[in-house]
Amino acid sequence: MEIRTLAHLPLSVLVDCFVQSFEGYSVKVSNSVEYYAARWKAAMVRLDCSYGMFDGELLVGFVLHAIDTRQGVRMAFNDGTGVLPAYRGRRIVQALYAQAIPALKAMGIALLSLEVIQQNEVALKAYTRVGFRIVKEYFCFKGVLLARPDAAMRLEATTFHRMEWNTLPAQAWQAWEHQPESLEGGNFQYYYVWRKEERVGYFVVQPEYNYVAQVDCMHHSPVHWNALLMGVSQIANPVKVNNVDSRQPEKIHYLRRHGLQAYIHQYEMQMPL
Incomplete structure (x- = not known):
């Protein structure tokens, strides 16, 4: 398997992987390409700073990064992470961050941020292994x-x-x-x-x-x-x-x-x- 940026990936392919990654999830996700195009544009997602794990030409996992300066700090916000069910348990998220972090740091990013559902213990453990720590709690x-x-x-x-x-x-x-x-x-x-x-x-x-x-x-x-x-x-x-x-x-x-x-x-x- 190989890690590449998502810069040249058709948006429909990314959305398809996104939807499959969240099948059976506690929150129902949209399958509309237009919805995600508008949402990710507003959030300032940059696909050239986002990374995917590919099995051949099949996208099996991804981390989407929005890039901006917020409150005086240059940040990369994880606007979505997913792994296809058949590929879970292979520490794909950790591998994606291992590739992303040096590149983000080189472009001046000082802080990484993300949101995760409290009950998602697998994701919490994965992000903690990467080096993330809890700083806020939200209610929806x-x-x-x-x-x-x-x-x-x-x-x-x-x-x-x-x-x-x-x-x-x-x-x-x-x-x-x-x-x-x-x-x-x-x-x-x-x-x-x-x-x-x-x-x-x-x-x-x-x-x-x-x-x-x-x-x-x-x-x-x-x-x-x-x-x-x-x-x-x-x-x-x-x-x-x-x-x-x-x-x-x-x-x-x-x-x-x-x-x-x-x-x-x-x-x-x-x-x-």
Whole structure:
């Protein structure tokens, strides 16, 4: 078997391997090439910095790397790892990283990062062997929002470039695909939520997928969170709200209080180079 970059691999071949690698997985994955093309472009995935294990011409495993400078650090984020079921148990992930790390380091990458489901013990062990360590814990929620009617609530549609990112809460705690640098290239809608004359919160959403990338209150209170989630429910419901940092207990409390349930728990792992 041979390791090569994915620079010249047709996207359809990569997506096919991705889907097969996640068959029977706890989370259902899309099989749409268009979906992954848009998602990976927004996340800044670079196939020339991503690596695959090939058995002849068959792609049997891969690591996708998104490359960017985040919070002043040049980073490579693992936006997807997979190994075909028939090839598991051969330490393919470790072999891919053994090839990738020197190349990433040579191009100035200072930090590697990834997300992994807590219950995926095989992946956790593999990443730990490579040198990754847990730095964050995330909760992923889904369900039907149950917000009370509030006649004082109104929505203000806005745009990415009109969002006041520097004033919004907990931006440093957002996961890679939810950070402004990733959102800018995606197909998202942006809203501020007002109650009477006060801007109480905001959210970023993909209505076609019922996916909320960011949602938060300016100041935590039952009335403000109800107004905020009522606003979300007018654009998308049911919803998914992934990768809520465990250091946000108030936010977790109000999401649960308004009908959402945690269905996945994830870790973020990092490795300095």
